[in-house]
Amino acid sequence: MxxxxxxxxxxxxxxxxxxxxxxxxxxxxxxxxxxxxxxxxxxxxxxxxxxxxxxxxxxxxxxSGRRFSINEIELPTLLSYLREAHSYILDFRLPDIRDTLVSAVHQQRLDEVAVRIIRFFDEYADEVHRHMDYEDRIVFPYIEELLKGNVAKNFKISDFASKHESVVSKLNELKDIFLQHYAMPNTRMLNRALFNISACGEDLVSHCEIENLILVPAVEALEKDVYTTNMSQQNIASGNRELSQREKDIIRLVAHGLANKEIADRLSLSFHTITTYRKNISAKLNIHSTAALTIFAILHGIVNPKDIELK
Structure with missing residues (x-):
């Protein structure tokens, strides 16, 4: 239960x-x-x-239409799931629909309409192949490189999101042709074909929602972290030791004794983002301990020593 x-x-x-x-x-x-x-x-x-x-x-x-959270999504696990979904839809689901569809229309009559119906489905299947091939070749490898800390110069997940649409509409059109316009007996094979088309449509809608509502937001958060890290590393490489206002805010909270999780909650940032900031601050200042960072904050007027409890 x-x-x-x-x-x-x-x-x-x-x-x-x-x-x-x-x-x-x-x-x-x-x-x-x-x-x-x-x-x-x-x-x-x-x-x-x-x-x-x-x-x-x-x-x-x-x-299942229930509330969900993406705060602790593991992208490699999600990518593995989406690749498996691609394989199932392309290698099993669509071929099975075609086989039952061919059998269903051929049981009745092989005429111009039947030929066009099969051609319509084949063109739709090609469209789904192109859609998923783009994700397999471009989108997923981009995310994997991002997980390694590598930034692409000519692609962001927003490029994918802005063009990502459901590929289920034509499948619904095909179903409606049978239900509303193609007068023929409701045979077991045709019933099976239409049932499979409906199930495939539901699967594709869910697949699209997973990418739009889970994958894209999770990758956007990762992009923000990686781009922030790379910018900080570039500043360090160029000899720029000037602290940003955000870095000063974090140093101030560290000096007040807050842990990374508490700082993340206070600044409405992810735990991973705060951890990245801390690493960059340590590398920029060559200061790695909380005690030394507190002294630095006092010396540079980032925090008032009277506001800090001496431990």
């Missing part, structure tokens, strides 16, 4: 998630989670299969 009606939690049982939403079977498949999970919780299963639990829950919650 799901413990919360708001969102799935790490302590929920995997089988309860599947019973709540059978579409999560696809999520399990793309994370390579086998059946036979018994009474294991999401946390236990993710730990056993070395899957980032926060990323799994974000995807499962989004697909």
């Amino acid at each position: 799901i413990k919360s009606s708001i969102r799935y939690q790490a302590t929920d049982k995997v089988r309860d998630l599947v019973e709540d939403n059978t579409q999560l079977l696809l999520v399990l498949n793309r994370f390579h989670i086998p059946f036979g999970f018994g009474e294991r919780t999401v946390c236990e299963m993710c730990e056993e299969k070395e899957i980032d639990c926060s990323t799994f829950l974000a995807i499962a919650n989004l697909i």
